[in-house]
Amino acid sequence: MCIEEVCGPAALQRMGSGASTVIDLDHGDGAATEAESRKLPSSQYKGVVPQPNGRWGAQIYERHTRVWLGTFADEASAARAYDAAAQRFRGRDAVTNFRPLSESDPSDAAELRFLHSRSKAEVVDMLRKHTYLDELHQSKRAFSAATTSSGAASPSLGSGSPHELTGVAREHLFDKAVTPSDVGKLNRLVIPKQYAERHFPLETSGTGALNGMLINFVDNSGKTWRFRYSYWNSSQSYVLTKGWSRFVKEKCLKAGDVVEFYRSAGPDKRLFIDRKQRLVAAARHVVRLFGVNLVAEHHVSINGKRSRDVEVVTATPQLFKKQQVARNLNNLRAT
DNA sequence: ACATGTGTTGAT
DNA sequence: TCAACACATGTG
Secondary structure, three states: OEHHHHHOOOOOOOOOOOHHHHHHOOOOOOHHHHHHHHOOOOOOOOOEEEOOOOOEEEEEEEOOEEEEEEEEOOHHHHHHHHHHHHHHHHHHHOOEOOOOOOOOOHHHHHHHHHHHOOOHHHHHHHHHHOOHHHHHHHHHHHHHHHHHOOOOOOOOOOOOOHHHHOOOOEEEEEEEEOOOOOOOOOOOEEEOHHHHHHHOOOOEOOOOOEOOEEEEEEOOOOOEEEEEEEEEOOOOEEEEOOOHHHHHHHOOOOOOOEEEEEEEOOOOOOEEEEEOOOOHHHHHHHHHHHOOOHHHHHHHHHHOOOHHHHHHHHOOHHHHHHHHHHHOHHHOOOO
């Protein structure tokens, strides 16, 4: 539901807001005036709060805690920031100040893809830095370049490429055939040193140690995955740790499967990951064994709903921890 | 000094 | 979940 339709800015009155209460209690002539002059005007927009300097803050709540979306010069800007966050955080259920994005409108669909192929923390970060529109436009440019040009922009991508799902041209970085320990109980993926140092360089701290960090990847369905990436001195290895086991589980990764890594070829250097498609013959084997399409059936049974609720799959206690971390933007880089 | 964002509370 | 309010913290 769109608030604007019910009680939009034009329909709302900016009266009351407690000022009359102050006057009722006024016995002299100074106190009420002082209180009234201190009082900040409340906003007509959801998720928008006044700031002492006349600017406007935007905030959204998730699991009992506030996520600050930044400050803006005017209410409407703050309200638009709230709307973007609400649609990223709450999907179709989001209540927005202005007309919500619609899957049917092509331009809206592009923004929805843009929103949902980024983590919540990234969206919040863009809103706080006021770079959301810039990045959205860049993303749309990259998309049209990837889909209208069959030539120089993306020579390796023919039509029918699975990468079309995310609409972004990519350059292949490397593949890794996962080992038994990569998909076992160690909950980590070893990135071959050669590839790690070439493509995922780690910052070195003051003491010379390599700083771990959180990295976002997008898979072929547009889902965002966040892994901790660090260097283990004990084994002299670069590894993906936190978040990796969930990827293994959801992708049904088995030893010997190949995981491919890509980087966006466009202006935004985003990272992509997915399991290389298994041979069709293998899929037929599964179907013959069980008489159903196991992949689709599994998907439905986990979600308990339909495809739009893919994120529900990850709504586990573990994810809640991850998102608590993600909420704190100062922790975008792990310690 | 001033802007930004958080701690906290009470309401819905 | 939400915004109001006070004020601590960040920033130039």
